[in-house]
Amino acid sequence: MIYLDYNATTPIDKRVTKAMEPYIYDIYGNPSSSHELGKKAAKAVKKARSQVAKLLGANSEEIIFTSGGSESNNTVIKGVAETYQDQGNHIITSQIEHPAVINACKYLEKKGFQITYLPVDKYGMVDVEDVRKAITDKTILITIMHANNEVGTIQPLKEISEIAHKNEVLVHTDAAQSVGKIPTKVNELGVDFLSVAGHKLYAPKGIGALYIREGIEIEPLIHGGGQEFGKRAGTENVIFAVGLGEACEVVNNNKLRKLTDYFYDSLVNEFKDSIILNGHPEKRLPNTLNVSFKGMDGLEVLNQLDDIAASTGSACHSGKKEPSRILKAMDIDNQIAMGAVRFSLGRYTTKEDIDKVMEQLTNCIKFD
Known part of the structure; x- marks a missing residue:
């Protein structure tokens, strides 16, 4: 078969598979355990985190592992809503976002939040001026995807972020389609949150990452232990984290x-x-x-x-x-x-x- 559906998912790169193998068969310890197997697993997660951070131009402590892009998106949107609801109840997004963003916003509408769904032009691009006009004193988050999954149009995120921050509004981008295809340096984009989906860049399905800018605290989506700097509970998926880290390492x-x-x-x-x-x-x-x-x-x-x-x-x-x-x-x-x-x-x-x-x-x- 000739495969021309890479935006839907990608095959796992053989280098990624090779990097994962030791953690399937030999190094199976819990990263929270104090014995040797646990320490080796923790070291592997730490390395993977630094690999993801390097690709995004972030610090390792700003990266948390998730189950994928949908969880990353939901973590930000619901987390910001819950954490900052005393400051405002307005969120801005676009009409062409992934369902993980659109449906998270629709869920919040049922909870009393006001959502603005910005239109796009004939190319699928958001107008920066529309963003500026949509901001109110109740706006707490702008979530605009970096690049659209269907038509590939890249959004003017840097300009959007500049406008948002002048108004003290947080910015999130779903970068599932862009990471690994075009530069996604968080400081150049100016975003506070960025979502990554592993299976879009030759890592396994079921692993993702979320960049959260240092100094920003939001309520976790998943409560439990103190894994992922207390931002995402649950025993780390060492095997897939290693896979995502390697995938970020071999981007080309x-x-x-x-x-x-x-x-x-x-x-x-x-x-x-x-x-x-x-x-x-x-x-x-x-x-x-x-x-x-x-x-x-x-x-x-x-x-x-x-x-x-x-x-x-x-x-x-x-x-x-x-x-x-x-x-x-x-x-x-x-x-x-x-x-x-x-x-x-x-x-x-x-x-x-x-x-x-x-x-x-x-x-x-x-x-x-």
């Missing part, structure tokens, strides 16, 4: 922009103006190509391809197909949105893979 996506551009140019050369790019033409993840096949159904396009994994731009609800809410928020025409297919390239994608996909697309798609 230098070839992706060139290969994605080659794919897009090939599509345009073959199908001309019957291909429409969804997302920002430049400020977009280097591996993400969301295109609409004019007058066609994205699912039908994929069904005609043999052994090629990609995603469509539509969702099925109660037997009725609808365009994705992301494309709807971008105000893309329904018919165009229904023809969307997301191809997301990754570490193991080759030019030969792209040529084979193009050959199949050319053979099976005929425009009038």
Whole structure:
């Protein structure tokens, strides 16, 4: 199979698997134990934490391990809400966030919080001025994703953070799609919280990380022991933490922009103006190509391809197909949105893979 669905998940890198193996079979101690096996496990977690911190340009003490991006997002949103509710009950987010952000915000709405869901432009980008106008004296958090999972558009986080901090508002970003693909240095972005999902960067599913800027205290999502500096209880997942640390160590996506551009140019050369790019033409993840096949159904396009994994731009609800809410928020025409297919390239994608996909697309798609 030719795999072009790396934004959905990635295979585990063999170097990551190799790093994890000793902690599966031999070094199985509890990191909280005082004996040798426990000390070795604790040392491994410490190393992994420093590897994640290095990739993000953070201090090790600012990184906590979680079960994934969804837990990291929920920890921040619910934790800030509970900790700062005496200062305000207003949170700002966007209409195109991951469900782990949207649904956490909807949960808080039931608890009396006010949520502003900012619109996006035709490229899927939040307007910085909309952020500025939305801030009130009750705003306690702005949570805007770094890059969108469907169209790859990268948000102006640095500018958003500057506005937020001038108004003494905390900033969180869901960086599940961007970590490992583009620079995600927390100080350059200016964020107070940043979520990482391991399975998006060649680590296992079920492991993530959360950056919490030094000096910020929020109520934990999970209460219990004092693990993770008291910010996330539960015996550490040593095996997967080691995997995530190694994945952060071996990040390298230098070839992706060139290969994605080659794919897009090939599509345009073959199908001309019957291909429409969804997302920002430049400020977009280097591996993400969301295109609409004019007058066609994205699912039908994929069904005609043999052994090629990609995603469509539509969702099925109660037997009725609808365009994705992301494309709807971008105000893309329904018919165009229904023809969307997301191809997301990754570490193991080759030019030969792209040529084979193009050959199949050319053979099976005929425009009038």
